[in-house]
Amino acid sequence: MSEPLSQQYREILVGLGENPEREGLLDTPKRAAKAMQYLCHGYQQSLEEIVNGALFESDNDEMVIVKDIELYSLCEHHLLPFIGKAHVAYIPTGKVLGLSKVARIVDMFARRLQIQENLTKQIADAVQSVTNAAGVAVVIEAKHMCMMMRGVEKQNSVMSSSVMLGAFRESYNTRHEFLQLIGRNN
Known part of the structure; x- marks a missing residue:
């Protein structure tokens, strides 16, 4: 999982006015980064x-x-x-x-x-x-x-x-x- 991507999701939470340190959001940046990488895994695939x-x-x-x-x-x-x-x-x-x-x-x-x-x-x-x-x-x-x-x-x-x-x-x-x-x- 990409640490920079996880950090960027943390910044999005802050930008939305959320506290990324609250219990429900502690692992959200990591989970969101992992989900986005999965949702976009077509970039790592080729037709061949x-x-x-x-x-x-x-x-x-x-x-x-x-x-x-x-x-x-x-x-x-x-x-x-x-x-x-x-x-x-x-x-x-x-x-x-x-x-x-x-x-x-x-x-x-x-x-x-x-x-x-x-x-x-x-x-x-x-x-x-x-x-x-x-x-x-x-x-x-x-x-x-x-x-x-x-x-x-x-x-x-x-x-x-x-x-x-x-x-x-x-x-x-x-x-x-x-x-x-x-x-x-x-």
Whole structure:
């Protein structure tokens, strides 16, 4: 755990008018620093580490979808959480990606300070670069605490973002099938 980070959390407590020496706050700077390091551990990961060679030969050329991948990230503007789910699809061209690797790719990018729009694109670009797929689609739906806990305080708002690459961008039918399979196109 980073001692400088812990000290900075102590200074935040002082800045808020709190007494970091009171019983309930004695270990808070250390706990907060450890929590923030965990929430941002995506910075210590690389795509190569995450995939770890888990690409497998396959003659399947039909859509592969992993949906409802829960994600937890921190808004880079307010350092407040946004929480939601990602739906990721790709059309293989000779190789398929190990199933857990899709979720790990989502986590790696989500565990960095982010905005949802960039997170969506980073996931799509990563899946594309690893699989060389004919197309990649990513939809993320998330609730943002920066909008729920402060500011306009809209409790039921959900942000949706999508990135469509290759066949998902070029073909209405492919895009429509994906959206229908994830329950977003009635």
